[in-house]
Amino acid sequence: MLKEERQKxxxxxxxxxxxxxxxxxxxxxxxxxxxxxRDVKELDKEKKLKKVHGGATSFGFMTFxxxxxxxxxxxxxxxxAEKTVSLLTDGQVILMSxxxxxxxxxxxxxxxxxxxxxxxxxxxxxxxLDHENVEVIFLGGKxxxxxxxxxxxxxxxxxxxxRVDLCILGTGYLDAEFGLTEFDWEVIQVKQAMIRAAKKTIxxxxxxxxxxxxxYKTCDxxxxxxxxxxxxxxxxxxxxxxxxxxxxx
Amino acid sequence: MLKEERQKxxxxxxxxxxxxxxxxxxxxxxxxxxxxxRDVKELDKEKKLKKVHGGATSFGFMTFxxxxxxxxxxxxxxxxAEKTVSLLTDGQVILMSxxxxxxxxxxxxxxxxxxxxxxxxxxxxxxxLDHENVEVIFLGGKxxxxxxxxxxxxxxxxxxxxRVDLCILGTGYLDAEFGLTEFDWEVIQVKQAMIRAAKKTIxxxxxxxxxxxxxYKTCDxxxxxxxxxxxxxxxxxxxxxxxxxxxxx
DNA sequence: AATATTTTTGCAAGTTTTTGCTGTTTTTGT
DNA sequence: ACAAAAACAGCAAAAACTTGCAAAAATATT
Numbered sequence: 001m002l003k004e005e006r007q008k009x010x011x012x013x014x015x016x017x018x019x020x021x022x023x024x025x026x027x028x029x030x031x032x033x034x035x036x037x038r039d040v041k042e043l044d045k046e047k048k049l050k051k052v053h054g055g056a057t058s059f060g061f062m063t064f065x066x067x068x069x070x071x072x073x074x075x076x077x078x079x080x081a082e083k084t085v086s087l088l089t090d091g092q093v094i095l096m097s098x099x100x101x102x103x104x105x106x107x108x109x110x111x112x113x114x115x116x117x118x119x120x121x122x123x124x125x126x127x128x129l130d131h132e133n134v135e136v137i138f139l140g141g142k143x144x145x146x147x148x149x150x151x152x153x154x155x156x157x158x159x160x161x162x163r164v165d166l167c168i169l170g171t172g173y174l175d176a177e178f179g180l181t182e183f184d185w186e187v188i189q190v191k192q193a194m195i196r197a198a199k200k201t202i203x204x205x206x207x208x209x210x211x212x213x214x215x216y217k218t219c220d221x222x223x224x225x226x227x228x229x230x231x232x233x234x235x236x237x238x239x240x241x242x243x244x245x246x247x248x249x
Numbered sequence: 250m251l252k253e254e255r256q257k258x259x260x261x262x263x264x265x266x267x268x269x270x271x272x273x274x275x276x277x278x279x280x281x282x283x284x285x286x287r288d289v290k291e292l293d294k295e296k297k298l299k300k301v302h303g304g305a306t307s308f309g310f311m312t313f314x315x316x317x318x319x320x321x322x323x324x325x326x327x328x329x330a331e332k333t334v335s336l337l338t339d340g341q342v343i344l345m346s347x348x349x350x351x352x353x354x355x356x357x358x359x360x361x362x363x364x365x366x367x368x369x370x371x372x373x374x375x376x377x378l379d380h381e382n383v384e385v386i387f388l389g390g391k392x393x394x395x396x397x398x399x400x401x402x403x404x405x406x407x408x409x410x411x412r413v414d415l416c417i418l419g420t421g422y423l424d425a426e427f428g429l430t431e432f433d434w435e436v437i438q439v440k441q442a443m444i445r446a447a448k449k450t451i452x453x454x455x456x457x458x459x460x461x462x463x464x465y466k467t468c469d470x471x472x473x474x475x476x477x478x479x480x481x482x483x484x485x486x487x488x489x490x491x492x493x494x495x496x497x498x
Numbered sequence: 499a500a501t502a503t504t505t506t507t508g509c510a511a512g513t514t515t516t517t518g519c520t521g522t523t524t525t526t527g528t
Numbered sequence: 529a530c531a532a533a534a535a536c537a538g539c540a541a542a543a544a545c546t547t548g549c550a551a552a553a554a555t556a557t558t
Binding site: 031033038 | 507508516
């Protein structure tokens with residue numbers, strides 16, 4: 001068996017199960033544990049997965065929708081939010097999804113900026129209402145208990161009647177090959193409708209979630225126009241995304 | 250099992266239930282209490298959760314309640330809310346408006362009570378989402394900055410397609426002669442639609458608001474079926490309302 | 499084709515990490 | 529203040545990791 005094949009198999013397993021044990025790999029690949037270890041070490045160096053004691057996990061495995069007090073993650077998100085806010089212009093009509101990164105965006109919108117924002121996220125709506133010059137329209141529907149996010153036909157339907165300037169998508173898992181993925185079927189329905197309703201789509205992602213894949217696919221990378229991360233646009237971790245007609249911020 | 254998996258499980262549990270006991274974790278993860286303790290200690294050091302004696306809690310778990318400092322008014326409202334909650338039965342589909350009294354109702358709903366609630370109020374929706382057995386459907390629309398309340402054609406339209414068991418109207422000004430009044434034109438449009446959409450309407454009012462009139466009229470007293478105040482049903486202050494076919498609680 | 503060079507693989511010895519257990523100290527509730 | 533529960537510290541076994549090395553395989557060179 002070729003090394004390439006082995007590593008591809010390992011990556012597939014990681015993408016599929018979000019975690020792998022070196023022993024299992026060694027077993028199913030019929031190679032020594034050392035070989036597998038070296039492979040995983042290599043893939044880790046290439047940032048294709050994360051090596052951990054006893055196995056490996058996909059990126060974004062330990063990241064969460066809710067704002068855990070992780071200050072490093074939070075500062076990353078604020079950095080992303082600052083970049084995003086600088087892209088907004090007066091009078092725009094935009095769509096915002098949920099997630100903690102979008103929350104930071106909502107908080108950081110300057111007082112003078114006049115916007116109309118549609119959102120299905122309770123938290124984002126709440127944060128936006130602090131800004132006098134932002135008109136907030138909530139896309140109503142059945143609310144998810146954990147994400148505080150409206151989903152279902154009502155939301156998708158309302159979105160189908162919109163044509164806005166910009167869609168700012170928060171929490172999402174990003175992979176150059178698999179595109180944008182989520183772990184909730186109902187959420188991707190809404191996000192897809194959001195992308196359809198907007199002329200341009202900006203996607204905000206902390207670098208932890210780059211190169212990670214979840215169960216359900218929202219869209220291909222080609223559906224996205226701008227990618228905002230906390231990394232420098234020249235960072236090699238972003239190499240995989242340069243082939244798309246993306247703006248890296 | 251990988252250490253990362255364990256820690257992810259722990260974080261998931263913390264985020265889901267806001268708190269966990271080390272014993273429960275040790276049990277469900279099938280590892281010694283020491284291992285769990287070490288994991289939690291680590292996650293605490295990484296600021297991903299807060300370790301407490303015997304368990305751990307999530308960081309962002311602080312119930313923000315915009316309380317008007319008036320303790321008497323608040324206790325009145327809680328008293329009203331308690332009465333109201335006792336009127337609810339399993340499986341009901343209800344409508345709830347906004348206001349601080351309705352907020353108290355939302356908070357006091359028992360964990361076991363199974364409900365479906367439609368509401369155009371951000372705060373009420375948020376409070377309801379804490380209850381696992383309550384399905385919350387937000388009536389989307391343009392949000393009022395001060396009241397965090399959705400108004401406009403979208404809301405009225407969505408309501409016109411509903412026929413629910415009960416409508417719980419919060420903040421309102423009540424007068425035997427002039428009926429129910431409000432100071433916001435857009436709000437009364439929504440409240441009228443809510444009353445139309447429900448078989449029965451309960452109105453919650455602190456006695457301070459009895460016999461007071463505002464600019465715009467929501468409906469006559471005859472449109473209301475039950476009146477809940479913090480007063481005793483026999484209180485003479487309620488005499489003016491006895492001529493209607495009202496239930497006084 | 500034969501040889502040299504590089505890469506890959508498996509193995510073994512030594513090191514580190516993880517984990518459960520022990521007894522002791524600290525904290526909590528009554 | 530006292531008993532019970534929880535936290536802590538140290539220890540030992542097991543699992544996983546590292547390093548160095550030599551055989552095997554692939555690749556390059558003559």
